[in-house]
Amino acid sequence: MITSASNVQVKKIRALNSKAKIRREEGLFVAEGTRLFREIPPMLREHVYVSESFYREHADILNGICYDVLEENLFRRVCDTKTPQGILTVAKIPEWSRNDLLDAGGNAPLILVLEDLQDPGNVGTMIRTAEAAGVTGVVVSTGTADLYQPKVIRSTMGSIFRxxxxxxxxxxxxxxxxxxxxxxxxxxxxxxxxxxxxxxxTEGTAFCIGNEGNGLSEKLTGMLDSRIRIPMEGQVESLNAAISAAVLLYTAHAQRTAGYSNH
Structure with missing residues (x-):
């Protein structure tokens, strides 16, 4: 059992949770909770850590898994969540090529492009919505919130692995x-x-969503094939970025499911 906050593994977990630079350098990130533990493909699972109480109550889940037990209070201290579930996984960051974005199993690609989105919850929600709507890939700018920070990971509910x-x-x-x-x-x-x-x-499509406050940059706007708007009633000036993405993605999903074409 690990009991010291100065333990090398404990320090590594904390660094991965708090620093995007460390995550990129190590090619690793931390995913908390039972659901994410189950969602992570075994090939991406680097190591598992559990609390004393989790080990006592759920030892069966850990069969065949390489893991370490952390003293109860120490486990809580290394977690990003306020009420940890007792298990966290250090996982490898998945590697995807550009061509992977286009692999739609014979269907037309549907891609979400995010430029400088700042809110981790928004980014995670978009990735989760993207999977649900049949998106084949997501592209983000370097100015977008880090994809593997804890809040983004939790918001995706496992979609980030798929x-x-x-x-x-x-x-x-x-x-x-x-x-x-x-x-x-x-x-x-x-x-x-x-x-x-x-x-x-219904053909190959990419939707670009811009920064929550400033929208799309002039450079990217100038490259668009079409600027589209979502009509709004009342005195509303704009929609939340994640909501806008959901409206557009599910419109594409509905058209493709129904075999729609306006030509």
Missing amino acids: VPLRREENLEETVHWLKEKKIRVFGAHLKGSQSYADQDY
Whole structure:
């Protein structure tokens, strides 16, 4: 049993929880809770840590698993959540290629592009919604909240292990690559001239969602095939970024499920 806060493994868990730089350098992150433990593919599971009480009550879950037991109070101290479930997993960051974003099993690619989204909860919710709506991949800018910080991981509810994700240094170049692959690029924009509901998303499609406060950058806006808007009634000026993404993704999902085309 590990009982010391100065233990090398304990220090590593804390660093992975708090520092994006360490996560990138090590290629590892921390996922807390039983659900995420079950969701992580075995090939990505680096090591498991449990509290004393979890070990006593759920030893059967740990059969065949490499794990260490942490003293109860120490376990709580290394966790990011206020009420830990007693188990955390150090996992390898999945590696996805650009071509993985296009692998739709014979269907047209559907891609979500996030530019400088700051709220971890928003980012995690978008990744979870993306999986539910049949997205083939998610691309984020380097200015977007780190994908493997604890709050993002929890918000995805396991989707982060299944949806191909790419963090791109040059988002404009990536969008150019998407267009070369015959993927039409739409941007949610307050000054969009066309309603989102009037477009055809049954072919290769990418939706760009911008920063919560500033929207899409001028550079990325200039690369769009179409600026689209989501009409709003009353005095509402804008929608939450995650809600906007959900509206667009499920519109594409509905069209594809129904075999819709406006041509």
